[in-house]
Structures are given as C-alpha cells and as structure tokens.
Amino acid sequence: SEPPTVVDTSDPYSLDPARHPGLLFHNNKPCNAELPPSLQTENWITPNALFFIRHHHPVPVIDPVAFRLSFHGVGVRPIALTMEDLKERFPKTTVVSTVQCGGNRRAELDAISPTAGIGWGTGAVSNAQWGGVLLRDVLVYSGLLTPEVAQSLGAHHIVFKAADGLEASIPIDKALAVFGDTLLAYEMNGEQLPAEHGGPIRLIVPGHVGIRNVKWVTQVISSTEEAMGPWQRGIAYKGFSPNVSDFSSVDVESILSIQEMPVQSVVVSPEPNSVVAIDGDDDTIVLSGWAWSGGGRGIVRVDISSDGGETWTTATLTDGSEQHPYRAWAWTFWEGEVAVPKNARTGGAVTLLCRATDSSYNVQPERVESIWNKRGLNNTAWHRVHINVKLEK
Amino acid sequence: SEPPTVVDTSDPYSLDPARHPGLLFHNNKPCNAELPPSLQTENWITPNALFFIRHHHPVPVIDPVAFRLSFHGVGVRPIALTMEDLKERFPKTTVVSTVQCGGNRRAELDAISPTAGIGWGTGAVSNAQWGGVLLRDVLVYSGLLTPEVAQSLGAHHIVFKAADGLEASIPIDKALAVFGDTLLAYEMNGEQLPAEHGGPIRLIVPGHVGIRNVKWVTQVISSTEEAMGPWQRGIAYKGFSPNVSDFSSVDVESILSIQEMPVQSVVVSPEPNSVVAIDGDDDTIVLSGWAWSGGGRGIVRVDISSDGGETWTTATLTDGSEQHPYRAWAWTFWEGEVAVPKNARTGGAVTLLCRATDSSYNVQPERVESIWNKRGLNNTAWHRVHINVKLEK
Ligand SMILES: [Mo]
Numbered sequence A, B: 001s002e003p004p005t006v007v008d009t010s011d012p013y014s015l016d017p018a019r020h021p022g023l024l025f026h027n028n029k030p031c032n033a034e035l036p037p038s039l040q041t042e043n044w045i046t047p048n049a050l051f052f053i054r055h056h057h058p059v060p061v062i063d064p065v066a067f068r069l070s071f072h073g074v075g076v077r078p079i080a081l082t083m084e085d086l087k088e089r090f091p092k093t094t095v096v097s098t099v100q101c102g103g104n105r106r107a108e109l110d111a112i113s114p115t116a117g118i119g120w121g122t123g124a125v126s127n128a129q130w131g132g133v134l135l136r137d138v139l140v141y142s143g144l145l146t147p148e149v150a151q152s153l154g155a156h157h158i159v160f161k162a163a164d165g166l167e168a169s170i171p172i173d174k175a176l177a178v179f180g181d182t183l184l185a186y187e188m189n190g191e192q193l194p195a196e197h198g199g200p201i202r203l204i205v206p207g208h209v210g211i212r213n214v215k216w217v218t219q220v221i222s223s224t225e226e227a228m229g230p231w232q233r234g235i236a237y238k239g240f241s242p243n244v245s246d247f248s249s250v251d252v253e254s255i256l257s258i259q260e261m262p263v264q265s266v267v268v269s270p271e272p273n274s275v276v277a278i279d280g281d282d283d284t285i286v287l288s289g290w291a292w293s294g295g296g297r298g299i300v301r302v303d304i305s306s307d308g309g310e311t312w313t314t315a316t317l318t319d320g321s322e323q324h325p326y327r328a329w330a331w332t333f334w335e336g337e338v339a340v341p342k343n344a345r346t347g348g349a350v351t352l353l354c355r356a357t358d359s360s361y362n363v364q365p366e367r368v369e370s371i372w373n374k375r376g377l378n379n380t381a382w383h384r385v386h387i388n389v390k391l392e393k
C-alpha cells in the first residue's frame, strides 16, 4: 500500500510507515500484523518487511541526530549517549533472536472461551539478526553498574522508557548476565533499524516475551522495583489460572509479570484445513514447522503425531539446530513424516500435531483447555492442524 | 541401625556410614534411599539424617588434612587448594538449594511400562542450606578464568572428578554466572558436610539435576567438551522420546545430557490410598505438598483439582514462596482445599491432583503416558493421588 500523498495531521497514525501487504493485519491504528503461516519457515531470518508488528501507539518520529539515550537510577553514573557515542565507544555485537508476542496463538484460546486481546494466529513471531551494543557493556563500563554494586544497593530491575510512552523492565540478572546477550540494537538484518521496529534504538532481550523488547527506547533506569504501568504491573502480561474468569477476583500485583517464555512449537505445513493429496502407496504425510523456547533454552526434540499423541515420530531439526543449547535465542526449524492413519488411507480427516522439548526438558501442555487463561497469554499447547487426505489413484 | 563391630574388609561397602531407619531404602550397596512422603513437608530444610541418598559406589573415606582440591584445564592457572585455603581465601556463601534426582517419580513411569533404573517414589528430593565458596570466585580469582578468557579459548564446560570415580560436567555459563550461585560446599545445614553427602567437598549446582551436584569432588577441570563417562554421555541422564523402546536404535551421543530440570510438584497430603474422613457438612478436602523448578525458576502458582483437571483451585504458597523469582533454588510448599466431588459426598474413591507453573510460565504435562521414556527420567506429569473418602456422621 502507498503512503497517503496528503498527510492528515489530525490522525496521530498518519505518519506510520507503509507496510507489506503480505502481512496478516489485525489492526492498523495501532498496527498489529502477523507473519502468515506460509511464510514462517520460508526464511530462518525473517525479512524486515515481513517481521510481525505489535504496536500500542503510533510509530514515533525520532530525529537520530538530536537523539540521546540516557542512563540513570540506582547505582548508575548518569550518562546520555548519542547514536555516535553508542556506535564508537562500544564493540558492535550481533545476536540472532526470535521475538514472540505473549499473545501468540491466542485465537485457539478464544475458540474455547473469549479472552482479552488481539486474536493472534501462529504468526506473532519472527526472527532477525540484531546489531548493536550489549546493554551490559554500557551499564558496566560507562554507567559503572557492576553486579556487585547492583546487589549491594538492591537494584533488581532495569526499566526502559520509550518514546511512545511504553515502559517495561527486565530483571537485573538478565541485564548484566555475561552470557545474557541483552542488546541495545540499532541494526536489523544488516540494515539500519527501521522506525517500524523501534529505530533508532530498541532493546532486544533474547528469550523474553516480546513486550520486554522495548522499541524506541529513550531512557534506561536502574531501579529497586520493576517498571510501573500496565505492560508490567497490569493484567496485560500476567499469567492467570483457568479458574480466573474475572480480573477483579484476583490480586493482580501479586502475579509475576511474564519475562522468559515457555517452550513452543507450531506445524507450518500442511496448513490448517488444507487437502493433502496422497496416492494409495504413500503411507506418510510430511510435516514441517518451527519450535522455540524462552531463556535461551534450545530445542532438543520435536515429536510429531497423526494419532493424537498415542504414538510419536521424532522430527529432524534443521535450521537453528546448531545453536548453543543454553544460548539458543532463535527458533529451530524441523521436518518429519507421520503415518497416514489406517482409517484415513482411503481419504478423510486427519489431525496432525507437534510438541517440542527444550534443553531444560520442559515440555508443552497437551490441551489448550488446561492452560486457558482470561488474558489469552502463553498458549503453548500441542499444536494441532486438521487436514483432509484425498486419495489420488 | 548400628555400625558393625567387626568390619568386613572384603566388602567395599563395609565403611559406609550408619543411616537413619526412617529413610525408604531401595538399595544398600550402593545406598539409594528416599525421603518418605510423610516427612517431605515436615521441614522446609530437610534434616541431614533424612536427606535422600543416591550413591553409585561406596562412600569414599577421605582424610580432610591430606585432601587437595585441584583446578586445571583450558585457561585455568593450575592450583591445588587445601580445605584451609578454601575456607580462608574466599568468602563463605550459603545457598538454600533443593536437590532432586533425575529419576524422581520413576515408579509412575514403571507402572505403565518398565524403565531402566531405581523405582523412586516421590522422595528422591530434599532441601538443605549449603555453606561453602562460590565456584566462580575460585575460578576467577585464583584460577584466572574470566568469562572473556573462557569464551576466547572455547572453554564450554567445567568437569568435576570425584573420589568415587564419578565424573560429570556443567556448562561454563552456569559455573561463571554472577547470579548462578554454584557452590563448592563444605557445610550442610550448619554442620561440617557429612561424608554421606559428599564431604569434605561437594558441588552444589542450584537448579540442575542431582547428578551434577557431584559429591567428593577432587578435581575441577575447564574443558572444551563435556565430561566423559556414563553419567554425562551415556544413557544415564538423557531424555528419550516415548517412541524409543530400545537404546540401540538411537544416537545417544546426539541427545543433550540433562542439566536444568523442568517444573515439578507433588501432593504430600493426603497420602496415596489413604482414607480421608469427612462429615456430611464438609465440602472440601485439604491438600498440601511441594513444588520446584530447575534453573532457579520460582513457583508462581500451584493449581489443585479433585475432578481430573476440569476445574482448578489455586493453592496458597507457603514456605519458600518469598524466594527471588529467578534465583529460587529451593522448593516451595503449598496448601489448599478442593471440593469433595458430588459423587463422593457419601463416600468413595477420589483422585486428587496438583500441577505447578514456574516463573518462565512452564507447566507440567498432563499425563505420565505422554512423557514416558525408557530411562525413566524427568517424570513431571500432574501428580495424582487416589484416596477414599469415608463419611463420618
Ligand atoms: Mo506481546
């Protein structure tokens, strides 16, 4: 779609960038759009133009020359850095990290009983190579915030304030971890970070839920407490029990904000409701998809089944499978074959499913019903795809 | 039981310590004994005499005066430290950490189809306060192995060799993590570390499977590779798919050794097969138990049910619930009440169950069948206890 030739200044979204028409749009103001299933495993690195979009506000317009990124708070020597400072004073680091929205696969929860939020399919997830400076380097070498100082002063969170008004925080353990790879990113897949995806500077918190990967960061604040505001302390990113149908019945503050995400996997092909042609001699159906887990936990196995999980076939892990098992920030692709069920040999409905195991041997829950939650987050149930087999010959 | 007055020197187990008769013994040579259900939540800190025992060999007899702990390997300045050196050169640190065997709850897997290993109930787990020095402090300050050196030389594992011949390793990320709390322990609950539990020095790797908490450590070796030997590279601590019924059919080396464990919970009371008396006015049954997860992931919620998971009650978290959500090395106790099912109001069989969610929002799998594995490891299925309700009045 083309940008409007006349900008309507009464519309705060009038300056939002043009977007790839291949995305699946849920909203435009603010923009929320997912990577369609057919494109999820097309490229291990998602092209910038197809990277999923989850905004809460208009895309801020930031002048990179006037821009300053300020650091302050408990135990931090106050500093304000230009883009030049960031690029020249600290080594450039690249990290390939998959970003997944906490609400990915919410539509399956909504199918049981409505939840609160955007009805994402499987595509509120994408993968990119991010370039920038390690947050730890800036905090330690310019901010003088060592782990020892943080511990002695009770600094437990690093809070990020963004140009669009969003505010979120991450535990200081992650921010300062030597092998944590938390990045202040200014590049995305070798290009200057687009405004759409948080330019000039966004946070990349590998292994954590999308919302913590704060876009358009302007302030980095060391704090004794986690961030204020709805994205941290409200219901927006908190996990509820299936027995909670009404947020007023629970003490929301006492529930832990989501940071790291649980293990996830998705069947990308065959697509839901597709018709798979087999000839009478074929006794298998080929499946492929992706898997990912939070906290850098790599994927150690993906099991697939065509009989509801009575029997399993172990899929072959492909792109991403060579990642470090405890610093596997990016998704892993997989493919495998399952038997055509006997009763479908002459055509008919088949349910295909996948489940992954991560490097801490966490597994996915079997049924969506067992983890349904009113906010519609962290749906990691075994992913089921219903198809029809059509006999050819 | 009393120690024998005449030692049979032909029996390598003749010098094993006397043991508390309240433990549940599976074997004596080597000793394997669990903490009985009735005592699991009696004390948040398990008394030393009741701490579960999982040995592979006789308890080594080590002279603490002649003892040296040696450090060497890739990037490490070779050193050998006496007990005095360890205690005087490094600050003493205490960590409360739960140790759980990878085979805990194996008996439930065996009930479906036999696995390979000791048929543990729920008690291959205990909790203690360990005192000692941080492994990181010794490696960094005496061994001069900084994270930067380790990374540049490709040192990926720290290997531990023990006086009983056991050998195991942990990822260097864990060994050097500032907030990882990996300890060379010489105290257990304020007492000198008993020989039974690894004295004079054992490793405590909070959040990792029992086997990595190597007892009777004599050598600490930085390495490009993980440890050799059956406990690391063999089938002993590897997770298999349910479809593997024969180890010869898989490439064992390609399967990741278990390090961090997945989220777990157990109903301790009522005990299995017990008769719970209710009077006609009672409409609830009180449940209690413990929950724990690997990797320092705290317990954010325990759900309990008396109808197979159709409906849930959220339990109250008690001892251990105040731990740091990402450095929660110790178990969390819980208690709650579930409704007496309508069809059991006049007496009859009831199945009670629990499941926990950890701070990465990982959940437990629903059915033992779905995670059955030939080696019998990581059984973290929803824990079910079958009881009978008896109507009084
Ligand atoms: Mo999100």
Ligand SMILES: [Mo]
Residues within 6 Å of the ligand: B054, B100, B101, B102, B103, B209, B210, B211
């Ligand atoms: Mo174990």
